[in-house]
Amino acid sequence: MRPITLATLFIALMILAPFSMAEEGTGSPDFEAGVAAFGAGELTAARAHFERARNAGLNTPSLLYNLGVVYFRLGQYESAEAVFLELLDTPHAPLARYNLGLVMQESGRPEAARRWFEQASGPESPEKVRVLALRQLDEPEADRFGEISGSGYLWAAGGYDDNIAGTPDDASSNQAGVFADLLAAGDARIGDDGFGLHGVAYSRQYPGNTEFDNTYLSTGASLLKGVGAGELKSTLSVAGSWFGGEVLEREVRLAAVYWPDQCFFMSILSGVDCSASGSLSTIRGGSGFSAYDGEMLRVDVSAWKSAGSWLFRGRYLLEVNDRKDLTTGQEFFSVSPLRNLVSAEARYYVSGRLSLGARGDIRHSRYRDDHRLVSGNAVVSERRTDNRLRGVLLAEYRLTGPWLVLAEWSMLNNRSTIERYDYSRREVMVGVEMGF
Known part of the structure; x- marks a missing residue:
């Protein structure tokens, strides 16, 4: 406070x-x-x-x-x-x-x-x-020294997935089932020197399909400083993820995000806020997932604008992966994609309690090396390229104070140059969230 x-x-x-x-x-x-x-x-x-x-x-x-x-x-x-x-x-x-x-x-x-x-x-x-x-x-600085402020977020939801994703998320299982999600996140700022701590915990459980359960934990420290006409937040974090009860990845990430006081296109369109961020991660896979050892680079640019009862958002994400990849006998599978994602969202606030929205994104993934796959008595080499389309409809209703009820329906379609990676997926979810 x-x-x-x-x-x-x-x-x-x-x-x-x-x-x-x-x-x-x-x-x-x-x-x-x-x-x-x-x-x-x-x-x-x-x-x-x-x-x-x-x-x-x-x-x-x-x-x-x-x-x-x-x-x-x-x-x-x-x-x-x-x-x-x-x-x-x-x-x-x-x-x-x-x-x-x-x-x-x-x-x-x-x-x-x-x-x-x-x-x-x-x-x-x-x-x-x-x-x-x-x-x-x-x-006085003495009044602020040692002051701790922060915020937190809780989210619990349940739903139905008609094509549960395996690992990675662009490989389908062709199995359906219900799921339960739980997310908790928080950050604490200490004094006014820009130092903070944060943590995130997420879990998705599939009753009856526990081999697809996944969990993610992350913690780290950040430093917020004024740089030029804006602010720069630098973060060092460590994270771990589990899939089907086994260690999937361990990650050390160095990230930075910059919020300019004024976006470069403000002269064209007023009232627009924006941010630019980048991160570099070193990743080590678990004992059964050593193919994911390697590095990942991300660059992310976002912008948003409020116009009356509307809120608009846009985003571009570049992801570069350099992983160990997977070799099994005569076959080779690249897990090192170069990805470009563009997304847009529009939300309309019907009233002070109810908002409706839609979000869509397209992700293009091109894998670094050709896959080598056994087909009959031959080994076939082919470069994997995926185009994934996703659309989401969502609604939020504020109950009282910080409590919200949310409902979301999403549809995803992935098309690949390698047929085994073609799949569609639909999800429906209802839950509650609270920010404090």
Whole structure:
């Protein structure tokens, strides 16, 4: 938790400012209903009203500000950031800069928060905003030293898989069955020096098909620092995975992710956030999976934008594998693919509680060396190239507080130059999740 002084400053600003800005008068019943709902503490209802007003064509600074405040109070920091960025070209820019500092604080990005507070404390800002920003900047280091803050995530789900995947995930088993998923993740930030710890635990169990059970555990440390006009997070982690009760892989990974304060294409499309990341892993397979020994390089670029009740995301992932590969008698199987993945997602917030979405991706995999396969009395060599298409429909409903109910249906189709790797797969899943 943050010191009580910061929480008090935030509440004072967030309660007073929305009403003063609402005095502009918009003539929109939804906007006025949103202001009333906010004053009554009904944040989800306020959000729904404000989003309907914006979808109807209202895009005034007062609406954007109120909408950003509601997003913040609901913990939807990406959406809040996108809305406050839109206010930087309006007379409310000083207050928007201060609020962007608060968003960065709560998102665990202290260097970016400090830069926004420094801008908000400039002479062009109103006295009230400058005082609040300077208080944030002047907070004694001793007050922050040793402060621990963090977040966590829990997810439990069950479903049905009509073609359980073996190992790797692009080889099918032609078996169907129900499954149970459990995921727990958490991170802790220590002080304001950017140091943090994290951990992830995931398990998928197939009752009746235990040979396909898989488990993943990861832990590590990270360092977050301001670099240029953005923030860089470096992470060193160790991980282990198990398949069918046996050790599959052990991994040591060095990763970095960079969040620029402003994406390079902001001049074309405003309100877009983005990140770029890369990782290098050394992997050792278990006693029965030594073919997976080797290295893996990943480069990942993502972008997202909030537009009214919509949230859009896009991603590109490059993966390069250099593994030991598998030789059995006369046959040879490459497990060293070069992969390119492109994905896109759109989500629509029907109300403050319900959201619907769709996600799709295409992954092209080309394996480094030719497979050698026995066919009759001959050995045939062929380069394996796969094209995998996946589509997902999803829905989330917020019950109360941090609890969500989710439902997801996915369809996957893999087509390969080697027929044995052609397969289709469908999954349906229902579960609950909680963030804290």
